[in-house]
Amino acid sequence: MSNLSHAPASHISNQFKWGGVLLALGIVFGDLGTSPLYTFKAIIGEKVISETLVFGGVSAIFWTLFFQTTLKYVLITMRADNNGEGGIFSLYALIRRYGQWVLWPAIIGGSFMIADSLITPPISVTSAMEGLKVLNPSVPIMPITIGILVVLFLFQQSGTNRIGVFFGPAMVIWFGMIAILGITNLSGNLYVLKAINPMYAYDLVVNYPGGLWVLGGVFLCTTGAEALYADMGHVGRRNIQVAWIFIKMALLLCYFGEAALLLKYQGQHLTAIDAFYGLVPQWFLIPSIIIATAATIIASQALITGTFTLFNEAIRLNVWPKLRVEFPTDMRGQVYVPSINWLMMLGCIGMVLHFKESSNMEAAFGLSVTVTMLMTTVLLSFYLYTQRVPKPLVLLVFLVFIWIEVTFLVANLAKFAHGGWISLVIGLALIIIMYIWFAGKNLKARYKRLVDLNKYIPTLRILSNDMEVPKYATHLVYFTMAEKPDKVEDRAISSILHQQPKRADIYWFIHVEVDDKPYTATYTSRIIEPEEVIYVKFTLGFRIVPRINILFKKVVFEMVKNNELKIESKYFDAESGNILGDFRFVILKSFLSVENSLSLWDNMIMRLHFILDRLSLPDDKAYGLDDNNVIIERTPLILGKTENITLTREY
Template sequence: MENKHALTQVTPAGLLVALGIIYGDIGTSPLYVMKAIIGEGGTIQPDVVYGGISCIVWTLTLQTTLKYVVLTLRADNNGEGGIFSLYALVRRHARWLTIPAIIGGSALLADGIITPPISVASAVEGLRILYPQIQTIPIIIGILTLLFLLQGFGTRIVGKAFGPMMLVWFLMLGTLGVISILEHPQVLKAFNPYYAYELLVIYPGGFWLLGAVFLCTTGAEALYSDLGHCGRGNIRISWIFVKSCLLLNYFGQGAWLITQSGKTLAQNPFYSIMPEWFLIFGIAIATVAAIIASQALITGSFTLIGEAIRLNLWPKVRLRYPTLSKGQVYVPSVNKLLWGGCVAIVMYFEESENMEAAYGLAITVTMLMTTILFCYYLYTRRYATTGVFLFLLTYLTIELSFLVANLIKFPHGGWVSLAIGIVLIGVMYIWLRAYRIKLRLTEYVHLHDYIPALKALSEDRTVPKYSTHLVFMTNANRTNDIESKVIYSILQKRPKRADIYWFVHVETLDEPYTMEYEVHTIVPDDIIRVTFRLGFRVALRINLFFKKVVEDLVKNGEVDITSRYESLNKQNVTGDFRFVVLEKFLSFENDLPFWERMTMDAYFFIKNFTTPEDRWFGLDTSSVKIEKVPLVIRPVENVPLIRIK
């Protein structure tokens, strides 16, 4: 109940945070949308101006306001939003839902590589109005590099400035828009949806301008992803202010463009509505807003990858938690990947105008996938079938129209974002497919069948003691099950005598921040199993969590952790703990079908670049033993060996 209240409550601080975190992408869209609709160097025509603004008005109303702010924000997973949180809500109902989740998540990440360059480039290129010969590429790369270097320190300190700066930005948008509208108030007639219809249906080639119009709503998906940071109430109230400022600025740009009818568009209309004396200030504010937009998207990418890892959709890469802020995560490998991708985009496209050709195509795919998942969410919540069908039909029509219109961007740069998305889809598919293959064919045995052998080994003084407390990580979901490889490691590979055998299992839950554990004492003071039930956004710090569990057990008198060595026992010295992590490699003794073999080869190739199991679980490296065990998925049968005399 408390969580629901926090989700819906509205506070001044919450509204300010929402401005700073959520609206960076959608808030900086006036920098390039009208320029993209008219086309730099294109002739300014009133039909295109009125129709384009009308399309923007109704796109922001139907796509951003109705679909995301009013409807999709209802689909919260314990207060968290985003495509993977939505997937976590429905994945138990149908296995095929993994497909839209993977496609949507990959497309969102791919689009994230283009958003920082286009936002920063559009802002910095305003300097050319004052300094026509200035080289903007080094400045853009410099700003992006500095931004990515700062990620390791966390965004807590920088984040405090985000809200006030974005408030200044939106007030600037609205004020400039109003001043320009007053010079040509007739532009307000573009509220009439007929002008949108006229552009898309009657004007020659007008439908294809939807690809440029769509850029006004690309940040809607990020708005849903950041639900957990700000709450539904703060997002809905702040969106009223944000949308008003955005529309005022779009209408202001439209008013200026109408006064230039018949002329060639020589410079960005965003800067053209600024008084000349204000230009340098406007460019500076726009650059800061673009950096904030980039920061929000980078942080969102880290969160997305963190969720994907917990849901077995991404390799186990190193995660860091630079601040105590809820849910804030830093992924060094993804930070490098994003930086490299952003720099490559800047070097390849050079101008923001060229980046517009690649921008937006991937995010239409994400929005389509969110529509599919959200409809299934409504279906599982027993909403009226007619209403769910109408929602699906309406938004499939809208988003497929945007997708088709965006396809003309494919040969002009759209292929870049799709190519990145396809690579990411491949990685996610391989990781999930390999996980399922391993899960299906991993051999488990009943732990109770081995209790006599474990007790006998524990008491066998002819075997050197391996550790007082021996802790094995296990994937077995059932309390009485254990991997056969674990038993093999203890009893056969090298007999590991210990006083107490601990088996630790981590269960990832669909709720984001749950932190619970269960203890099953299988044999008192001999064999104990601990199951951690952790949300998919909880940091894996098993070493820390396990210490807490042991402290609680000692306090309750459920276990004695004093060293069993006689000399140390008299001094009440705590016994040593040693973790054993089994790391699998693909055995040569496999006879797999072609595609499964390819999948597993790709899986183990990718695994070479990921975080080792001990560091992934957050274990202390000084007390961890990594054991390599062969993964025999399907052993070779009928070996044609012939004995000769």
């Protein structure tokens, strides 16, 4: 087996560097870090400000950050890393070999996290812009927010490598600012700190009218925890854990400062004061809005790039149709998916136009994240079980976090009619697409017939040396689903022999396998018949885009260099590895034959699957092949047993 990757042996998750901590501040904490802009606004809502509401709200925030963010994600979930990579699909890849059922929590969680990516940029940027209303209530917020979002999405195609170095310092300024604002407002009001007592949160939920529904607003303080786990591979677990100490202190100081401020306005509504910008002195208001806007843009940027990674993983794990994936920078793991970028931009603009204000977006925001966290808890508990963690401890972890998250889910469902339904509709639509694609791929694989390749070797040898047959290609390459070199699809043999015979000097059969590790890049080659038939198997991680055109040329060059293969061509330069000879790839594209006997459900799934297939990226583009050396052949796919018709000849 040979390695195609130049990745370092030790992963970033095992390294601690202060530069990594700074990078973590700029990449993974944006969503969590900007939550003080809107969390208390969601808790108070249209209710009258009271001591029970404020003390109970800040107490619930304190313990939510402890249980959900610190305990569940920073200390437990981040240990479930897949070679340093995190996120719900990375977690799924770790445990999918233990049972097929784990696909469903992964699909549901991934779908609702994508739905969350359509609401986080609008609510974050809108919340920052609403600070302008403190200066002038008539300032048009929507056009400014939409303008910022459009610029943000237009910038994605160039990547974040250039400005990424500014993200860390910018977020240090943000967290430093909210900490100082919190301390300033806590001065002389330290009695607010008694809300650390969890009984205040209990009193809010049990005794305050509608207290359970208030938790829907409290939940917004931890919505970025799932994104924190997903971005772990970019900066490393230890760097995130160290950075969280500083960030949590800044967040708590800010939240308690907001609580101290709100207690001064008991008996009034939030129209009298902005929970966050009320902390800011008048002379510092404009700079604070600028800093907050920068922080929300960074938070949105982190979630957008995380969404691109999520789609790339879904494509590689066969739960999403193929899309064009690009590499805007040399940063490891960073990808850009053009079609998703523009759809997200339109979705975010639609959210702003529909909801208009950040307070109207809160219901749609919390609901999707709660579902994702629930699915992560299910997968995490099963992962701990597979790692032979004591069963009582696994059960304790499962029950504690399921209880917390189900409570938050119920609280968020109260906002269903006020916008939460949008998140559910988007999430369900994504779940349906993922299921149709995955089920259709499985049905096709089930009915594709493999034959013994060795049986056809003599015929292929004769054809390869038959000078009376016009040469079709010097090197003819087929993709195969066969995991072993002695098997191949019957339709590939039919393409070579039974239609117009395709004479070639060498027949290549390539199998691409997705590995459960994120950045695997290896291959094995097997010479079935010297100078006639060769089988190559690529094993690529689920975060590696299969650029087969480049990888295959590298394999051929190495085989020539090792004297395993001879290419007698004056156009081949063994020193540089440039192959300008005749390499032709044949893509066998299936279409649903009319000769099928499927159940009503399977027939519907396959028809919808082929509709998605027509809309998805063509196979040659998905494999990174050049147009000038690719042939597409369409072959009928017959599923199930066709009807046996008796035909009688009449004279």
